[in-house]
Amino acid sequence: MVFGVDGKGRLILNAHYLGLLELVVLIFGSQVVLGRTRYFDFKIHYANVSRLCHTKSAVLVNGRFPGPATYVREGDRVVVKVTNLVSYNVTIHWHGVRQLLSAWADGPAYITQCPIQKNQSYIHRFRIVEQRGTLFWHAHISWLRATVHGAFIIFPKRTNPAYPFSMPQKELPPLILGEWWNANVEDVSAQALATGGAYNVSDALTINGQPGDLYNCSSDGTFVYHVSRGRVYMLRIINAALNFQMYFAIANHTLTVVEADAEYTQELLTDMIILAPGQTTNVLFTTNKSSGDYYIAASVYSTPNAEIVPFPQTPTTAILRYEAAGSGTGQVVLPSFPLANDSSLHVKLSKALKGKQFSEGFYHFDVPQTVDYDLLHTIGYALQRCAAPNETCMGQRNIRFRASMNNISFVSPDAYSILEAHYNHVNGVYTTNFPDAPYFKYDYTAVNPINKAALSGTRVRVIPFNSTVQVVYQDTATLFIQSHPMHLHGQNFYIVGTGNGTYNPKTDPATFNLVNPPSRNTVSVYPGGWAAVRFRAINPGAWLVHCHFDIHMSWGMDMVFITLNGKKDSEILPPPPKDLPKC
Structure with missing residues (x-):
C-alpha cells in the first residue's frame, strides 16, 4: 500500500513513495524549497442542483x-484521494500542473490512466515545482467537467516576495466561468456523438455556478463580491466553460493583467479580456468609482456566427458591491461587449501580452532559440460517412461531424492507457506515425477543400528527452474558420508568434518574439490564423494535446506527444503507482 491511515485517521504515505518525492527534490535541487504535504479528499457523487427554474441531479x-x-504553495507535495460514487467512469485532471516525473497523476482518461470506476478510488500524488498562480482541476472524461471542476491556487514559496508587481491590498475569491445545461450533460454529449450532428447548446453561462440576474429564477443566487472604496484588489479568473471563449469585464473598472495560466506577465491595462476554455488570468483593479453596484459580466466570443454555431445570447453576471452601497441599491451598471464574432480584441490582446522579465528570482526565460523539431499541425473540422447504411447521421449533408489535427481524427483507446502501453511496451494500443505536417499542402484558410474526410487512428509523436520543439497550430477553412484553444499537458509553451491567414515558414519566423513571449498552457489560435509555440521536452510521459472545446475534443481534435526518458536517473519516469485504475 502506498497510501494508508494513521492512528488519528489521517491519510499517510508510506516510506517508498516519500522516497520518490525526495528524489524530485534532488532532481531540481535549489530550485525547490521542501514544502508541506497537503492532503485532499474528493468524493464524486450525485446531488440535486436548481438553476433556471429547474432542478436536476448533477455530478458534483x-x-x-x-x-x-x-490551495497549495510552490514546493508542496499534493495528495488527493478521488473516490467515484457515481455510475459514470471518472478521472480528474490538474489543468496546467506540469507533473514533473508524475505523469501518472495527470488524469486524462485513457492517456495517462484508465478511468476510476464506480465505488473505486485513486490517489493522485504530485509535487508543485517552479509554479505559482491560478490553475484549476476538472474531470477529464466525456463532458463531466461541466459540473466537476474547481480552482487550484498555488501561492509563491515563502522565500520570495509575494508577487513581482504592486502588492494588492486584498484578494477576492476565485471567479470561475462556466456553462449550465438543464438536461443531463452526459446525455447531451452522448446524443451528439451517437447522431454525428451538432450538440444541444447550454442553457446559460455561469459565474461561480450561477447564471446571474439576467436569467430567469437566478437573481437570488447571483454571486456578490463585497469591496471597500479606495483599495487595490486581485481577482483570479478561470474559464471552465466547455465550448465557448468569453469576453470578461467589470463595468466602469480598468483591469491590469498580471498573470496568465499561472505565469507572470508584464502589466497590461485593459477594460476587457478574453479567456478561452482552459485559460486563467489574474487581474488587479482599483475600487475608485462611486458607491454602488457594478456588474461583473462575461459574454460569448465565438467567431462563427450564431446560425453556424449557436451560443447562449445572454451574459452571465455577478455583482461588485461597494460596502457603502448597502444591499442591491440603485441601478446596476452592465459592461458593453463587442459583437460575439468580433476578433479584433483577441488579436489586440494576443499581440500585447508579454512575459515578465527576470526580477528577484521570480521568472527566467528559457525560450528555445533554435528547434530540433519544427512541426505544423492543422486544426479544423472534418466529415465522416456513416459506418452502416442504416446508421443515422445528422451532420451536414447527412454525414457525421468530426474534427482533426493534420487530417487525423483521434480515436481514444479503451482497454489500456497510452502511458501504460508506452511504459510496459504493449503493442497495438497506438502507432507512432502522427505526421509532422499535413499530407496535402494548400492555402489552408482560403480554401474549403472538396474532400473533407479525415483519417482515424490513435497516433502519437515520439519526442526524445531534452529536444526543443516548435509547433505551428494552423486553423483551416474546412467547413468554416474558427478560433481553437489548443492545450498542452505536462509542460507550458512559449507563444512566440501569431498571425492571420496561412503560416509562411519563410517569412513569418522573422516576426517571432524570442525575447519575452508569454508562457502558457493554452493558446487561442486566431480564426483563420495560426499560432507558433515552442517548448523543451524535459518531462517524460504521454502528454495529450487537444482543443479545449469539449465538442471538438470529442470529435477527434487531439494528439499525444510521448516524451522519452533521459539518460540520467533523474530523467526517468518512475513506475506507476500500485493503485493505478484498471480498464
Missing part, C-alpha cells in the same frame, strides 16, 4: 458546484 465533488478550491 464534495457536494459543491463549482467544486472545492484547493
Whole structure:
C-alpha cells in the first residue's frame, strides 16, 4: 500500500513513495524549497442542483458546484484521494500542473490512466515545482467537467516576495466561468456523438455556478463580491466553460493583467479580456468609482456566427458591491461587449501580452532559440460517412461531424492507457506515425477543400528527452474558420508568434518574439490564423494535446506527444503507482 491511515485517521504515505518525492527534490535541487504535504479528499457523487427554474441531479465533488478550491504553495507535495460514487467512469485532471516525473497523476482518461470506476478510488500524488498562480482541476472524461471542476491556487514559496508587481491590498475569491445545461450533460454529449450532428447548446453561462440576474429564477443566487472604496484588489479568473471563449469585464473598472495560466506577465491595462476554455488570468483593479453596484459580466466570443454555431445570447453576471452601497441599491451598471464574432480584441490582446522579465528570482526565460523539431499541425473540422447504411447521421449533408489535427481524427483507446502501453511496451494500443505536417499542402484558410474526410487512428509523436520543439497550430477553412484553444499537458509553451491567414515558414519566423513571449498552457489560435509555440521536452510521459472545446475534443481534435526518458536517473519516469485504475 502506498497510501494508508494513521492512528488519528489521517491519510499517510508510506516510506517508498516519500522516497520518490525526495528524489524530485534532488532532481531540481535549489530550485525547490521542501514544502508541506497537503492532503485532499474528493468524493464524486450525485446531488440535486436548481438553476433556471429547474432542478436536476448533477455530478458534483464534495457536494459543491463549482467544486472545492484547493490551495497549495510552490514546493508542496499534493495528495488527493478521488473516490467515484457515481455510475459514470471518472478521472480528474490538474489543468496546467506540469507533473514533473508524475505523469501518472495527470488524469486524462485513457492517456495517462484508465478511468476510476464506480465505488473505486485513486490517489493522485504530485509535487508543485517552479509554479505559482491560478490553475484549476476538472474531470477529464466525456463532458463531466461541466459540473466537476474547481480552482487550484498555488501561492509563491515563502522565500520570495509575494508577487513581482504592486502588492494588492486584498484578494477576492476565485471567479470561475462556466456553462449550465438543464438536461443531463452526459446525455447531451452522448446524443451528439451517437447522431454525428451538432450538440444541444447550454442553457446559460455561469459565474461561480450561477447564471446571474439576467436569467430567469437566478437573481437570488447571483454571486456578490463585497469591496471597500479606495483599495487595490486581485481577482483570479478561470474559464471552465466547455465550448465557448468569453469576453470578461467589470463595468466602469480598468483591469491590469498580471498573470496568465499561472505565469507572470508584464502589466497590461485593459477594460476587457478574453479567456478561452482552459485559460486563467489574474487581474488587479482599483475600487475608485462611486458607491454602488457594478456588474461583473462575461459574454460569448465565438467567431462563427450564431446560425453556424449557436451560443447562449445572454451574459452571465455577478455583482461588485461597494460596502457603502448597502444591499442591491440603485441601478446596476452592465459592461458593453463587442459583437460575439468580433476578433479584433483577441488579436489586440494576443499581440500585447508579454512575459515578465527576470526580477528577484521570480521568472527566467528559457525560450528555445533554435528547434530540433519544427512541426505544423492543422486544426479544423472534418466529415465522416456513416459506418452502416442504416446508421443515422445528422451532420451536414447527412454525414457525421468530426474534427482533426493534420487530417487525423483521434480515436481514444479503451482497454489500456497510452502511458501504460508506452511504459510496459504493449503493442497495438497506438502507432507512432502522427505526421509532422499535413499530407496535402494548400492555402489552408482560403480554401474549403472538396474532400473533407479525415483519417482515424490513435497516433502519437515520439519526442526524445531534452529536444526543443516548435509547433505551428494552423486553423483551416474546412467547413468554416474558427478560433481553437489548443492545450498542452505536462509542460507550458512559449507563444512566440501569431498571425492571420496561412503560416509562411519563410517569412513569418522573422516576426517571432524570442525575447519575452508569454508562457502558457493554452493558446487561442486566431480564426483563420495560426499560432507558433515552442517548448523543451524535459518531462517524460504521454502528454495529450487537444482543443479545449469539449465538442471538438470529442470529435477527434487531439494528439499525444510521448516524451522519452533521459539518460540520467533523474530523467526517468518512475513506475506507476500500485493503485493505478484498471480498464
